Amino acid sequence: MIPDLTRAVGVPRLAGISYPMGRPLGRPHDSDGQRAVLRATLELLASASGPDTYIELPFNWHESPAQARNASKDLPPPPIVELLRKKPWLLANLYSGRIPHEP
Amino acid sequence: MAIDSYRFLDFATRQVMKAWAARQEHGVIPFTPVAKPLSECTVALISTAGVARNDDRPFDQEGERRDPWWGDPSFRAIPLDTTVKDVRLHHMHIDPRFGEADLDVVLPMRRLTELSCERAVGRPAPKYYSIMGAILEPAELVEKTAPDIVARMRAENVDAAALFPA
Numbered sequence: 001m002i003p004d005l006t007r008a009v010g011v012p013r014l015a016g017i018s019y020p021m022g023r024p025l026g027r028p029h030d031s032d033g034q035r036a037v038l039r040a041t042l043e044l045l046a047s048a049s050g051p052d053t054y055i056e057l058p059f060n061w062h063e064s065p066a067q068a069r070n071a072s073k074d075l076p077p078p079p080i081v082e083l084l085r086k087k088p089w090l091l092a093n094l095y096s097g098r099i100p101h102e103p
Numbered sequence: 104m105a106i107d108s109y110r111f112l113d114f115a116t117r118q119v120m121k122a123w124a125a126r127q128e129h130g131v132i133p134f135t136p137v138a139k140p141l142s143e144c145t146v147a148l149i150s151t152a153g154v155a156r157n158d159d160r161p162f163d164q165e166g167e168r169r170d171p172w173w174g175d176p177s178f179r180a181i182p183l184d185t186t187v188k189d190v191r192l193h194h195m196h197i198d199p200r201f202g203e204a205d206l207d208v209v210l211p212m213r214r215l216t217e218l219s220c221e222r223a224v225g226r227p228a229p230k231y232y233s234i235m236g237a238i239l240e241p242a243e244l245v246e247k248t249a250p251d252i253v254a255r256m257r258a259e260n261v262d263a264a265a266l267f268p269a
Contacts, residue, residue, distance in 0.1 A: 001268050002112075004109075004121070005123055008125075011132065012132060012134045017106070018106045018110065018111075019111070021112070021196070021197050021198075022197030022199070022201055022208075022209070023202075023208050024208075025209065025214070027201075028201050028204040028205035029205050034208070034211055035214045038211045038214045038218065038265075041265055042218070042223075042263075042265060043141070045265075049136075065110045068111050069113065071198070078237070079168050079195060080171040080237075082171070091119075094119055094239075095118075095119060096126075099239050099240050101172050101173065102170045
């Protein structure tokens, strides 16, 4: 999903996939596609020989990024996004990781 | 890297995640070789989609609404017989409808059972686990929740676990 970020945290084995958030295994009701992702992910357990092993899974999402985002356009934004719309100066905290608290 | 990690994110989220990735430092990365073939392993799954059974305590969405910098750092167990009708997804930064239409989109329980039926993996663990994603202050998650899940998995004779971020 965001393998850059997961790698930066430091994990033993990582399989990167270019799928949108909320759907790491693939499309609902696509059993074959989901099973292929799970199988390729689990194969890394045996194939990795040391820490920070990173592979990229060869699966492509069927929609463009804009189409994938549009599918969830009607949802309310997460609370942190609503807060930052009201208090945009707090975005600096989100960038830097200096986490304040509300209220 | 051939995968563009950020292509599905909106611009602001992308910038924030790039900043986090650049700032993040890790210590020694743990690695335990798998001691036996995958076809003999008991495998567990973890999802960060905030999956909780309807007969269990929900993740605390109200707490995150009160203080958007906070996220519920607890975990929920998802027994093997759980179906999509028994759960809700509580992660507030993703569209929960995909996983609530088909739980295997975030927690591939049925797919793992199929892989064990064809003997590609040994057996599914008796329980899977879920935590919330997008926890900005992960101290409790790292120091308490993760070791608690590990202790349970050890008691359940789990050989390997795969975590699926949502």
